[in-house]
Amino acid sequence: MTPAERGSGGVQSVDRTFELLELMADAGGEVALSQLAAGSGLPLPTIHRLMRTLLAGGYVRQQPSRRYALGPRLIRLGETASRALGSWARPYLAELTEATGETSNMAVLDGDQVVYVAQAPSRHSMRMFTEVGRRVDAHCTAVGKAVLAQLPEEAVGQVLARATMRPQTDRSITTVAAMRAELDTIRARGYAVDDGEQEVGVRCLAVAVPGAHANAAISISGPEARMGLISVDEVVPLLHRVAQSLAHELDPG
Known part of the structure; x- marks a missing residue:
């Protein structure tokens, strides 16, 4: 900026x-x-x-x-900011989990990876669970792809130039060309999908938090069988509404 x-x-x-x-x-x-x-x-x-x-x-x-x-002095600032971000996000994620029954997450882009900063776990005994603080490659997660899709082209190029594109499953995207095509699709439809690309049997829907300086996204995740019963037409507008509310919380100006 x-x-x-x-x-x-x-x-x-x-x-x-x-x-x-x-x-x-x-x-x-x-x-x-x-x-x-x-x-x-x-x-x-x-x-x-x-x-x-x-x-x-x-x-x-x-x-x-x-x-x-x-x-190194930036580490303490980042850790404190991350905790604050998580505390602000949790009520909004709880709203998503209450409405969908699935685990909700918030993650921020850090280099060519995303870091999970907040979570509201599902009530189901079989559920998606990602530890707050966990780092994963952006190219194989819905939250990572959602953030990348809303970045300027120059910033996307810098991230993809550093990314190793390591496959996590046999569904992971592994080439820059394929990732650019995926980002075009996300921009056109307004949300990102991780269909077993990070973990086998787990499906995730995500949208970016608009205008947030943190380069963040929120998502819902769960077993493929249960996530397949969720109406995308109903859930995606809910994700966008919650993301917009969270964006206002993070940047009220």
Whole structure:
């Protein structure tokens, strides 16, 4: 997000600092100075000054190669933000689980993976269970594909360039071309599906949380046999409604 997109009335140096951190995150956490200059359009002296401040605070570190990497002090901030995000999301996920009877999840994109940050478990004894904090590859999950489908093309290209496309089951997508075609399908129909691509016998429907800076998605998951009885025409509008409400909670402005 550029400083202009953040709106007026802010402090320019703060806007620029966060822009550099976001560029680093989009690039996988490590960049060369030339990448920061190209991505931000800022003068090199300005970038040097901001990076020195981040280095001194431990928010950025410099590798022996002279490339810059995200620093360890960001871990505590991320963990605290993740817990807060989960607490905000749980009531909305509980609404989904109450309406569908299946497990609801929220996950955020982190590099080429997604991290589950909140869950409302199904009441069924046989149910989908994913630990909060678990990381999985984005290309074989409905939440991951839903987030990717709403990213700008440049950001999608960066994620897919880093992704290994490892198959988790024999249904997993394993090529960039196939993933791009899948993302086109998701954009056209408005939701993502994981049909046994991450775990055999598990089906998942997901939609992105619109406009949320966290790059998040929510989903319902369950055994294929039970999920096959759920009406997509009824559940997808519910997912979108809950996602919209959650987006307002996360970004009330």
